[in-house]
Amino acid sequence: MRKKVFLILFPVIIAAxxxxxxxxxxxxxxxxxxxxxxxxIMSTIKTxxxxxxxxxxxxxxxxxxxxTGYFDNIEVEKSKSAEGITVIFKFKEKxxxxxxxxxxxxxxNRKRIEKLITIKEGSFLDEYKLKEAAxxxxxxxxxxxxxxxxxxxxxxxxxxxxxxVEFIVNESSRIRVRKIIIKGNEDVKAKRIxxxxxxxxxxxxxxxxxxxxxxxDDVKRIEDFYKERxxxxxxVDYSIDRVGNNxxxxxxxxxxxxxxxxxxxxxxxKVIATERIEKxxxxxxxDVYIERQVNDAANNIRGxxxxxxxxxAAVKSSTFFNPQxxxxxxxxxxxxxxxxxxxxxxxxxxxxxxxxxxxxELRIYPGDKFEGEKIRKSRQRLENLGFFENVxxxxxxxxxxxxxxxxxxxxxxxxxxxxxxxxxxxxxSFTGFIELRQKNFDYKNWSTFTGGGQDLNLMASFGDVTxxxxxxxxxxxxxxxxxxxxFQLYRRGxxxxxxxxxxxxxxxxxxxxxxxxxxxxxxxxxxGYRFETVKIKDVVNDASQALKDEAGTKKLSTAEIGxxxxxxxxxxxxSTGIYFNNSLGITASFLxxxxxxxxFESGLSKFFPxxxxxxxxxxxxxxxxxxxxxxxxxxxxxxxxxxxxxxxRGYHERKIGPIDPVTNDPIGGEAxxxxxxxxxxxxxxxxxxxxxxxxxxxxEKASDLLSGGIKSSVGVGLRVxxxxxxxxxxxxxxxxxxxGETSKTGRFHFNxxxxx
Numbered sequence: 001m002r003k004k005v006f007l008i009l010f011p012v013i014i015a016a017x018x019x020x021x022x023x024x025x026x027x028x029x030x031x032x033x034x035x036x037x038x039x040x041i042m043s044t045i046k047t048x049x050x051x052x053x054x055x056x057x058x059x060x061x062x063x064x065x066x067x068t069g070y071f072d073n074i075e076v077e078k079s080k081s082a083e084g085i086t087v088i089f090k091f092k093e094k095x096x097x098x099x100x101x102x103x104x105x106x107x108x109n110r111k112r113i114e115k116l117i118t119i120k121e122g123s124f125l126d127e128y129k130l131k132e133a134a135x136x137x138x139x140x141x142x143x144x145x146x147x148x149x150x151x152x153x154x155x156x157x158x159x160x161x162x163x164x165v166e167f168i169v170n171e172s173s174r175i176r177v178r179k180i181i182i183k184g185n186e187d188v189k190a191k192r193i194x195x196x197x198x199x200x201x202x203x204x205x206x207x208x209x210x211x212x213x214x215x216x217d218d219v220k221r222i223e224d225f226y227k228e229r230x231x232x233x234x235x236v237d238y239s240i241d242r243v244g245n246n247x248x249x250x251x252x253x254x255x256x257x258x259x260x261x262x263x264x265x266x267x268x269x270k271v272i273a274t275e276r277i278e279k280x281x282x283x284x285x286x287d288v289y290i291e292r293q294v295n296d297a298a299n300n301i302r303g304x305x306x307x308x309x310x311x312x313a314a315v316k317s318s319t320f321f322n323p324q325x326x327x328x329x330x331x332x333x334x335x336x337x338x339x340x341x342x343x344x345x346x347x348x349x350x351x352x353x354x355x356x357x358x359x360x361e362l363r364i365y366p367g368d369k370f371e372g373e374k375i376r377k378s379r380q381r382l383e384n385l386g387f388f389e390n391v392x393x394x395x396x397x398x399x400x401x402x403x404x405x406x407x408x409x410x411x412x413x414x415x416x417x418x419x420x421x422x423x424x425x426x427x428x429s430f431t432g433f434i435e436l437r438q439k440n441f442d443y444k445n446w447s448t449f450t451g452g453g454q455d456l457n458l459m460a461s462f463g464d465v466t467x468x469x470x471x472x473x474x475x476x477x478x479x480x481x482x483x484x485x486x487f488q489l490y491r492r493g494x495x496x497x498x499x500x501x502x503x504x505x506x507x508x509x510x511x512x513x514x515x516x517x518x519x520x521x522x523x524x525x526x527x528g529y530r531f532e533t534v535k536i537k538d539v540v541n542d543a544s545q546a547l548k549d550e551a552g553t554k555k556l557s558t559a560e561i562g563x564x565x566x567x568x569x570x571x572x573x574x575s576t577g578i579y580f581n582n583s584l585g586i587t588a589s590f591l592x593x594x595x596x597x598x599x600f601e602s603g604l605s606k607f608f609p610x611x612x613x614x615x616x617x618x619x620x621x622x623x624x625x626x627x628x629x630x631x632x633x634x635x636x637x638x639x640x641x642x643x644x645x646x647x648x649r650g651y652h653e654r655k656i657g658p659i660d661p662v663t664n665d666p667i668g669g670e671a672x673x674x675x676x677x678x679x680x681x682x683x684x685x686x687x688x689x690x691x692x693x694x695x696x697x698x699x700e701k702a703s704d705l706l707s708g709g710i711k712s713s714v715g716v717g718l719r720v721x722x723x724x725x726x727x728x729x730x731x732x733x734x735x736x737x738x739x740g741e742t743s744k745t746g747r748f749h750f751n752x753x754x755x756x
Contacts, residue, residue: 023052026084032091034161036070041089044068053078053085061089070094070124094124095155095163104169108144113137117167125155125163137169145209148172175210176202178246184253187229196221199249210240210247222253230258230288259289262327268334272304277332280304289328294319301332309369311395311404312337340370342406343398349410353387353440357453358408360477361385363521370395370404377521382410384571385453387440389413415440416450435459441473453477455486468492482518484526487511504550505538506637514560526562530585531555531592534637543663550636557593560585568607575609587638589629596629597638614681621647623672624702639668640698643711643738645749647674648694650713650732652747655739657698664740669698671705680719688719694732711736715746727751 028047030038045061062074073092078085100121105113116136119129134151141149150170157163180201182190197218202208219236226234233256241248264285266274281297298317305313314335322329344366347355361381364374375393382391390411395404416438435458442452457472474486493507514528535553561584568577585599601623608616625634643666644653654666674696681689695712699705717730733746 024084025049025051025053025087026081027086029086029088030091031088033093035093035096036068036091041065041091045089047087053087058087065089065091069126093161094126095157095161097121097123097125097165098158098162099164100167101165102167102169104171107146107171108141113140113167113169116140119165125157125165130155130165134167137167141169141171142211142213145174145176145207145211146171147175147210147212173245175242175245175247176208177210177249178202178208179248181248181250182253183250184255187231187255187258188226193222193225193251193253196225197251210249215240215249219251222251226253226255228290228292230260230290231255232259232289232291233257259321260327261285261287261289262322262325262329265329265331266301266334267331268336271308271310271336277301277304283330285327289319294330297330298332301334303372305334305336306370306372309339309341309371310336311340311370311372338402340395340402340404341398342366342368342370343400343403345406345408346396347408347410350412352412352415352448352451353410353453354442354451356480357387357440357451358382358410360480360482362408364406370406375406378408380569381521382408385440386572387413387415387453434461466492466494476516484516484518485514486516487513504536504540504543504547504636507535508637509533510556522565522567524564524566526560526564528560530558530560532558534635536637540663540665543660543665547636547660547663547665547667554594554635555592556587556595556635556638557589557591558585558587559591574605574607575613575615576607578607579603579605595627595635596631597625597627597634599623599625599634599638610679612682614679616679617677619676619678621672621674621696624705625670626702627670634670636667639670640672641666641668642672642674642696642698645728645730645751648696648711648713648732649692649715649730649749650694650734650747651711651738656696656711657739658700659739669700669704670702671699673697673706686721690717690719690730691715692717692730692732711738717749 025047026049028042028049030041033041044064046057047061058076062076065071065074070093071091072094075090077088077090079088080086097119098121100117100119102110102113102117117133119126119133130153134153137151138149141151149172151167152170153165153167155163155165177199178201180194180197180199182193185193198221199211199215199218200206200208215238219238222236223234226236235254235256237252239250239252241250261283262285264278264281264283266277269277280300280303282300283293283297287293294317298315302313302315305311305315314337316333318331318333320329320331321327342364345359345362345364347358350358362378363381364371364378368374379391379393382388388410392409394407394409396407398404418434418436437455437457437459438450439455440450440452441454441456442448442450443454445451453476455472455474455476457470459468459470459472461468468490469492470488470490472486472488474484476482476484478485489511491507491509493505495505510530510532512528512530514526516524516526518524533553533555536551539548539551563582565578565580568574568579581601581603583599583601587593587599588596601621603619603621605617605619608618610616623640625639627634641654641657642648643651643656648656654668656666657672658667658669659665660667674694676692676694678690678692683689691714693712693714695710697709697711699707699709712735713732714735715730715732717728720727720729728749728751730749731746732749734744737744
């Protein structure tokens with residue numbers, strides 16, 4: 001019985017296996033390709049020997065092959081045999097570009113046009129890239145004022161499937177604006193509108209080229225201007241009348257009605273008082289209605305809630321025209337939701353900087369409310385390190401409701417550099433320097449010496465007048481606390497040069513150690529010790545005896561303390577805040593020195609932001625010195641000096657204050673006051689315009705401080721970012737006669753440095 005069943009099933013099993021084998025791919029053929037290799041085609045398709053034939057896989061293979069951009073046509077055929085299915089891929093390759101030529105370019109350099117054409121010789125002909133190149137050529141010409149330019153292309157293909165591509169440019173003529181007419185304006189004068197427009201009529205100082213893209217931007221600019229004045233329904237259009245190569249542009253304005261803010265309602269607030277919210281709006285009844293200001297007010301409200309940890313709070317603004325008052329009433333609807341808390345903090349993007357260097361600057365911690373003020377302060381502290389190009393804070397859902405993970409995402413900047421170069425300043429004349437610095441140094445990381453947040457600087461500078469060699473190291477956190485430790489070794493000096501107020505040669509060799517403590521985000525204290533050996537020689541022959549008595553070598557041993565209050569928004573380029581720095585030093589023989597005096601210095605800067613990122617700075621500096629014990633007067637090299645680029649511009653360097661009665665060389669004094677008011681206005685990303693007023697003086701005795709003789713100046717300047725470093729060029733005009741001079745003469749002050 002079993003034998004009979006087997007004899008019956010055996011043919012069925014054999015037939016089934018034969019059918020299964022017949023559906024397998026036994027061979028893949030590739031035909032028609034001449035340039036694209038078989039290997040390249042096989043790497044693109046998913047069809048394989050020995051696999052079951054699948055129409056869906058074949059269709060996907062065809063799509064992927066077309067996506068390569070190599071083929072004009074692809075066909076797939078199959079044939080069955082006893083061994084299985086043979087799949088045949090048949091290709092018609094796109095022509096290969098043999099030559100690309102350009103005709104018709106007479107007024108634009110051909111090389112500039114060639115850069116716009118992405119299809120190159122040796123590549124496959126691509127219709128999309130040809131159209132893209134023609135459009136790019138037209139756009140380029142239109143930006144140059146050829147508003148009627150036309151760019152086309154044609155191709156010719158030879159028997160070997162090689163293509164010659166020719167771009168034909170019809171440049172036409174440049175159209176120039178001869179007149180701009182403003183119509184429909186009642187509230188705004190035509191002159192004001194013309195100033196808003198970047199399209200200008202042709203005249204001596206302007207080419208007046210017609211660019212319709214610029215004209216379209218002008219329309220948007222005029223509309224935005226009107227909306228900022230309360231005309232929320234304004235409509236602006238333009239028309240162009242052509243007479244030969246001249247264009248007459250008419251701008252038509254439909255101002256519409258000017259709207260004002262009516263009743264302001266605040267709804268849904270429980271956590272924050274209505275009065276507090278109203279103060280934050282920047283909006284009140286009777287103001288001109290500006291949609292942007294309403295949106296800003298809604299964001300201000302949400303900012304108040306975020307500052308208290310309500311990051312889920314939603315604020316919606318609604319506006320309604322009130323026909324009874326002809327004003328627009330505004331309602332702010334608030335959904336407070338719940339407080340959010342920080343579950344954990346993830347640091348991302350730091351490949352060099354240690355996590356703990358970033359975490360110790362944060363002012364928000366796990367378990368805290370998700371408060372916006374703490375996040376802003378944390379971002380500011382991280383940016384002030386100078387270690388990162390970008391600092392971004394984000395949030396991700398935590399493991400339970402109302403808990404969020406805080407994500408600190410940083411993009412690291414280059415913090416170590418070897419630089420060298422030269423420059424010129426009105427103080428040091430020609431100078432050269434070489435500097436090796438790592439602002440994010442780590443003495444424990446022997447592989448790269450980076451990532452620990454320490455600052456190491458080795459610097460040497462040398463010039464016609466001055467020289468300086470210095471080693472500085474600062475660790476801002478020791479014992480994992482906001483306590484800093486640093487040391488300094490240096491040697492500096494200057495040659496005799498009466499043009500910059502040095503009637504003698506000076507050499508100083510010394511070192512210092514300093515500790516600091518950060519009490520809070522604004523207040524820092526410091527204490528340190530400094531020891532110097534100062535050598536004075538080559539005093540000018542005709543100097544007074546008092547000046548000659550300074551010659552010789554002395555040791556200065558000084559204990560120092562300091563206190564700093566800093567609320568600046570950015571330490572590198574502040575726009576708001578206060579910087580108040582005070583230091584007190586006692587130089588004494590009982591500390592191991594040769595002279596005794598006390599020195600106090602105080603500096604205060606206040607920054608005010610203005611429109612377009614301009615900044616007004618008030619800066620004051622006060623200094624007082626008093627000798628004690630057996631010392632009758634403060635040594636020359638430790639006195640205060642003023643005048644020149646860093647104090648009171650318009651005067652010679654160091655020439656304000658007491659002077660030697662014989663040589664008229666400055667001899668400094670024991671009291672100093674300098675005040676500066678400076679306004680900087682950015683013209684672009686690399687250039688700033690500055691105007692300033694400087695005032696102050698140096699007095700022989702501390703008791704004479706502010707007793708009279710104030711010297712002042714006014715001037716203008718430029719601040720330029722250059723590859724070598726920032727350049728400052730100031731011209732100051734003295735308002736008073738300089739000591740030792742008989743008339744007033746303005747002076748240029750020029751300086752190139754390595755910080756901006």
